[in-house]
Amino acid sequence: MSFVAPIDYLHTRFSVKFVQQPGPSDEDLDKIFRAAMTAPDHGRLRPWRFALIRGNAIARLGELAISSIKAAGLPLAPEKENTTRRWLDKVPLLIAVACRLDHTNTKIPEHERMLATGAAVGNILNAAHMLGYSAFWSTGLGTYVDTVAEALGFDALDYRFMGFVAIGTPIQSMAPPERPDYRQFVTEWTGV
Template identity: 40%
Template sequence: MQALDALINRVSVARLGEPAPSAQQRELLFRAALRAPDHGQLRPWRFLTVEGEAREALGELFARAQCVRDPQAPAALLDKARGMPLRAPLLIVAIASPKAHPKVPESEQLLAAGCAAHGLLLAAHAQGIGAIWRTGELTGDATVKAGLGLAAHEQIIGFLYLGTPLGELRTPQALEPADFVAAWSSDLGAVAQG
C-alpha cells in the first residue's frame, strides 16, 4: 500500500476477528510507532501486548476497576467490562511515559506518544490489519493502571484493538481541507486586538 493511501484512507475497524497480526507484522507495527516525532529523542512511550488468556485476565481487571468505582455495579455492567478485551485477538496498551527534561515539556511528550500510537495504526492499515483506538474511563482508572504495572508518572493513552477485519471496511467520510485550513495574516492580530 502506498503511504499516502494509508494516510488518507485509514479507518477504524470495530469488528475484528482471528487471526491476530503475525510476529513479522507486529515488528513492522512497532517499527512504525518508533518513527514518531520525538523532540530530544526521549521516546516517551511504551506498549503492552495483551492476547490469548491474558485478554480474560484484563477483562477481570476491568471488572474489578468497575467494582472499585461502584461496589453496587450490576452484573450486566461487570460482564460487559469482562468482555471488552475479547473484541479483538490482540490488544496493545499504548502508554505515555514522559521523561524529565528541561526543554521538552510533558505536554509535548504526550503528543509524541499519541503520534507513536497513530503510526502503529497506520502501519496496521497499510498491512491490511483492522484496528481501532479505544479510550474511555478505564484509561485513567487507578486500578487498571496499577494492574498493568504503570508508574505514577505514566498514563494510558489508549487501548489499540487489532485483528482481521470482519466485513468490508467503511469508506472514510470525505472532508474538505479548506474547511480546516486558513492563511494567517499579521493584519488579523491587529484586528483581533482592536
C-alpha cells in the same frame, strides 16, 4: 487487483472496534512498532511505552478492568460488562499505551511527551492499516482507573496511561467513511 498508490491507501484508513483473528503476525508487529519509532519526538525522549496483551491475557485484562471500574465506584451497566466481554473475546491483540514522564528531564513539557506518544499511536494505526489490519484506539477498559494502569506496569507517578489499541481483522467488512473536506480546517496566512 488494480494498483493503489500507498498514499491513496493511507487515505482510506478508519477505525474498526470489532476485530477478530487473524491479528498481526510477529513479522507484522515488528513493522508496526518500527513505524511507532518514527514518531516525532521533542528531545528524543521516546516517551512511548507499549504493553502487548494477547491470548488469555485479553480476557484477564477485561476482568481486571471491570472489577477495577466497580471498585472505584464508577458506573458500569451490566449490559456494558457483557458487551465488553463479547468484544474482547474476539480481539486478537491489545496494545496498552503509556507515556513515560521521566522526571529527570525538565525541559520538555509533559504535553509534548503525550503528543509524541499520540503520534506514535497514530503511526501504529496507519501501519496496521497499511498491512491490511484494522485497529481502534480506546480509552475505555478502565484507562482512567489507576489500578488498571498499575497492574500493567504503569504507575501514576511515572506514566500517563493513554488507553488501548485493538488490532485485528474486521468482523464485518466495512467501507471507509466519508471524511470532511480538509479545506474547512486549513487557512493560509500570508503575513500581509
